[in-house]
Amino acid sequence: MRIGLLTSGGDAPGMNSIIRAIVRCAEREGHEVIGIKRGYRGLIEKDFVKLTSRDVGGIIGKGGTILLSSREERFKKFEYRERAYRNLREEGIDALIILGGEGTLKGARLVAEETGMPVIGIPCTIDNDISRTEYCVGYDTAVKNAVEAIDKIRDTASSHERIFIVEVMGKHRGFIAVEVGLATGAELILIPEEKFPKDKIPEEIEKAKSMGKLHFIIVLSEGYGNAKELERFLKEKIGEKYGEIRSTVLGHIQRGGSPTHYDRLMGTKFGVVAYESLIAGERSGFVAFERGKFYIEDFEKAEEYKPIDREAYRLNLKLAI
Numbered sequence: 001m002r003i004g005l006l007t008s009g010g011d012a013p014g015m016n017s018i019i020r021a022i023v024r025c026a027e028r029e030g031h032e033v034i035g036i037k038r039g040y041r042g043l044i045e046k047d048f049v050k051l052t053s054r055d056v057g058g059i060i061g062k063g064g065t066i067l068l069s070s071r072e073e074r075f076k077k078f079e080y081r082e083r084a085y086r087n088l089r090e091e092g093i094d095a096l097i098i099l100g101g102e103g104t105l106k107g108a109r110l111v112a113e114e115t116g117m118p119v120i121g122i123p124c125t126i127d128n129d130i131s132r133t134e135y136c137v138g139y140d141t142a143v144k145n146a147v148e149a150i151d152k153i154r155d156t157a158s159s160h161e162r163i164f165i166v167e168v169m170g171k172h173r174g175f176i177a178v179e180v181g182l183a184t185g186a187e188l189i190l191i192p193e194e195k196f197p198k199d200k201i202p203e204e205i206e207k208a209k210s211m212g213k214l215h216f217i218i219v220l221s222e223g224y225g226n227a228k229e230l231e232r233f234l235k236e237k238i239g240e241k242y243g244e245i246r247s248t249v250l251g252h253i254q255r256g257g258s259p260t261h262y263d264r265l266m267g268t269k270f271g272v273v274a275y276e277s278l279i280a281g282e283r284s285g286f287v288a289f290e291r292g293k294f295y296i297e298d299f300e301k302a303e304e305y306k307p308i309d310r311e312a313y314r315l316n317l318k319l320a321i
Helices: 015-028 040-045 078-091 102-115 139-160 175-184 198-210 227-238 261-279 299-303 310-319
Strands: 002-007 032-036 048-051 095-100 119-123 163-168 188-190 216-221 245-249 284-290 293-297
Touching: 002 015, 002 040, 002 078, 015 032, 015 095, 015 261, 040 078, 078 102, 095 102, 095 261, 102 119, 102 284, 102 299, 119 261, 119 299, 139 163, 139 175, 139 216, 139 261, 163 175, 163 227, 175 188, 175 216, 175 310, 198 216, 198 227, 216 227, 227 245, 261 284, 261 293, 284 299, 293 299
Parallel strands: 002 032, 002 095, 095 119, 119 284, 163 216, 163 245, 188 216
Antiparallel strands: 032 048, 284 293
């Protein structure tokens, strides 16, 4: 069997662990893995490379993806998908394993439906927002990176008695903000799922300062709003009565760097399950992880709404005194 392997969308720490696991499992059993570079763009442009065990040596601890990635708008048009399918046939690829987030898995579903080729997806996104799986590869590293950054910011905030707004990733969902906010003892977490009234934020700051707090940390998910805009709003409302107000955007620092041991382990396990499921005859779906077990879930389930941990969110409100 010739297995095509690609990574698409935003890179996620742990993707290389998956690539390594798939290539080594396949080679051990006499199958070939063809890497498709730059995601769906590589499918369209036939940017293929054969991968061997030696090609994936030493990559388990590297961030990003050795196959490179992209967001390819052309793949939404059938004429370009048709070109991609022709490239797959010419290369003699029998099946695909596709790594990425929600948009990537939508593309994988299209490939499976339109070609009849076996396609297995693996959820890789630091946002952890794919439904029907408790975990998406990359999330643990993103949370660790954000926690470390906010711990450092807190030192400065306390020393100068400042109010700090820290914007973390999460365009549509607040998974990172909730976990990071709780882990760093933030005074307020702002997420798109819980529209905390902006006008009440000055009251929260005043309350905290009246209780003797030296600083006030706000962890803001980008889906709630913009850190700089919130900084301007607070300066207009309360000035620097309760301390200087500063904002920072962590941005892509959250998805960079070496993956944590957990993302390395989970990436390896996701990769092995994807490969073994394909060899066992699975035709279509993505690898999901629930209650300690892996299984193959239907692609359409990935698009369902995945709720955040609202108990964790409410717990932070209780502890922020």
